[in-house]
Amino acid sequence: MSECFVDEVRRTTRAVRSRGKARIAVTDAxxxxxxxxxxxxxxxxxxxxxxxxxxxxxxxxxxxYDVPVEEMERLVQALQAGMEAQPASLRAEKKQAA
Structure with a gap:
């Protein structure tokens, strides 16, 4: 097993930290x-x-995570409602266009 110096550990962890996580697109967020x-x-x-x-x-x-099997129909309803939801600004624009 090789030994690791403190400065090597710091450089490695700094490189990992600087990469950061890839962000999701704003629309997906x-x-x-x-x-x-x-x-x-x-x-x-x-x-x-x-x-x-x-x-x-x-x-x-x-x-x-943690969806009770007996509540799968409720999950489908929740997902459908979440996919149909829109920001208030978009709803206002649609009403004005109608």
């Missing part, structure tokens, strides 16, 4: 917020379902 909000509303007082969004190879991936 907004969509994930709508999804999280919808899931929180649909599962309030039922279960603590968590949603995580992350970037992998330029694609935004969503992971759901």
């Amino acid at each position: 907004v969509r994930s917020l709508f999804l999280k909000d919808s899931i929180e509303q649909h599962f309030k007082d039922i279960a603590t379902v968590r949603l995580n969004a992350r970037n992998q190879d330029g694609k935004t991936l969503v992971t759901l």
Whole structure:
């Protein structure tokens, strides 16, 4: 086993820190917020379902945690509502256009 000097460890950790995490696109971040909000509303007082969004190879991936099997229909409803949600500014523009 080779020994590692303190300055080598510092340089390595600094390089890893400087790379940072790849950020998800703004539109995907907004969509994930709508999804999280919808899931929180649909599962309030039922279960603590968590949603995580992350970037992998330029694609935004969503992971759901702790969904009770008996509540899968509720999950589908929450996801549909979250996908249909729009910022208030977009809704106002659509109303004016109609």
